[in-house]
Amino acid sequence: MRLTNHPILGELEARREVSFTHNGAELTGYEGEPIAAALRAAGVVIHRYTKKYHTPRGVFCAIGRCTDCVMVVNGTPNVRTCVTPLEDGMTIDTQYGAGGNIPAGGER
Numbered sequence: 001m002r003l004t005n006h007p008i009l010g011e012l013e014a015r016r017e018v019s020f021t022h023n024g025a026e027l028t029g030y031e032g033e034p035i036a037a038a039l040r041a042a043g044v045v046i047h048r049y050t051k052k053y054h055t056p057r058g059v060f061c062a063i064g065r066c067t068d069c070v071m072v073v074n075g076t077p078n079v080r081t082c083v084t085p086l087e088d089g090m091t092i093d094t095q096y097g098a099g100g101n102i103p104a105g106g107e108r
Contacts, residue, residue: 015031031088035090036081039092047069047070049094050097
C-alpha cells in the first residue's frame with residue numbers, strides 16, 4: 001500500500017526501514033516518513049477516539065492543522081502524526097479522549 005513512483009514527485013528515494021510499536025504490536029515503516037503514512041501502510045486508520053462521544057478519528061487534513069490524527073507518541077499525548085517523522089523504536093498508541101491512552105470506560 002505504498003507509492004513507489006509518484007505522478008508529480010517522481011521516483012521516491014530509498015529509505016532505511018525501521019521498527020516501531022503500535023498499541024504493543026511491532027510494525028515497520030521508513031525512517032523520516034510521517035507516522036500517519038507508516039500506520040496507513042500497515043492498515044491502521046484509527047488514531048484516536050474523541051472525549052465526549054468516543055468516536056474514532058484518523059487523518060483528516062494531513063498538514064498538521066487539525067487534531068484528528070493525534071496519538072500518544074513515546075508517552076507524549078496530542079502528537080500530530082501526519083507531520084511527525086517516524087523514528088526507529090518509537091512507541092505509538094491510540095489516544096483516548098483529551099490526552100491519555102486509557103480506553104473509554106477505564107479498562108486497559
